[in-house]
Amino acid sequence: GAGVSQSPRYKVAKRGQDVALRCDPISGHVSLFWYQQALGQGPEFLTYFQNEAQLDKSGLPSDRFFAERPEGSVSTLKIQRTQQEDSAVYLCASSTRAATQGWYFGPGTRLTVT
Amino acid sequence: GQNIDQPTEMTATEGAIVQINCTYQTSGFNGLFWYQQHAGEAPTFLSYNVLDGLEEKGRFSSFLSRSKGYSYLLLKELQMKDSASYLCAVRDSGNTPLVFGKGTRLSVIA
Numbered sequence: 001g002a003g004v005s006q007s008p009r010y011k012v013a014k015r016g017q018d019v020a021l022r023c024d025p026i027s028g029h030v031s032l033f034w035y036q037q038a039l040g041q042g043p044e045f046l047t048y049f050q051n052e053a054q055l056d057k058s059g060l061p062s063d064r065f066f067a068e069r070p071e072g073s074v075s076t077l078k079i080q081r082t083q084q085e086d087s088a089v090y091l092c093a094s095s096t097r098a099a100t101q102g103w104y105f106g107p108g109t110r111l112t113v114t
Numbered sequence: 115g116q117n118i119d120q121p122t123e124m125t126a127t128e129g130a131i132v133q134i135n136c137t138y139q140t141s142g143f144n145g146l147f148w149y150q151q152h153a154g155e156a157p158t159f160l161s162y163n164v165l166d167g168l169e170e171k172g173r174f175s176s177f178l179s180r181s182k183g184y185s186y187l188l189l190k191e192l193q194m195k196d197s198a199s200y201l202c203a204v205r206d207s208g209n210t211p212l213v214f215g216k217g218t219r220l221s222v223i224a
Contacts (some may be wrong), residue, residue, distance in 0.1 A: 091156060
């Protein structure tokens with residue numbers, strides 16, 4: 001596709017439910033990043049992949065968060081036993097290795113945990 | 115640690131010029147990025163600086179001083195559609211994850 005796509009765009013989950021958020025990066029982009037953005041704040045890093053390898057997951061807030069990119073393209077961020085504090089917009093971005101033209105962000109998934 | 119500071123909010127008049135400052139402290143440096151984010155939308159790339167100096171792109175310019183840990187984004191001939199949050203982000207090496215500031219919410223008024 002022309003840009004980074006994410007699905008679903010909006011997700012409402014009851015506390016305790018598991019959710020899976022999908023990211024389709026720009027074709028050929030080696031690097032893929034997940035960020036969490038609370039209302040009125042800047043994006044906070046969660047994890048990133050280079051191809052299928054998860055190179056850094058230091059930003060994942062707890063072991064309830066898990067991300068994968070098994071074939072080096074599509075990535076899924078899974079949140080188990082959701083809590084209210086997980087409510088945020090989850091942004092995915094992709095880039096070439098050098099990224100001198102910046103990263104390209106998807107539209108985000110707005111997660112609301114009730 | 116890594117720290118990026120930018121003002122929380124700014125207001126400017128349509129047609130005017132506004133400068134949004136960003137200061138950073140990071141363990142390494144491999145580029146500073148500016149993004150624009152309209153409410154409810156994804157950040158979109160505006161500019162990238164890795165060397166000292168001014169990069170100009172139409173109505174938008176970005177300046178970097180690595181020795182001072184300082185950058186600014188300059189917006190000229192402001193339009194109402196420029197009302198958005200402007201995010202400063204720094205990469206410390208290679209293509210490692212960007213560290214973002216909290217963003218500056220710019221309101222353009224008539």
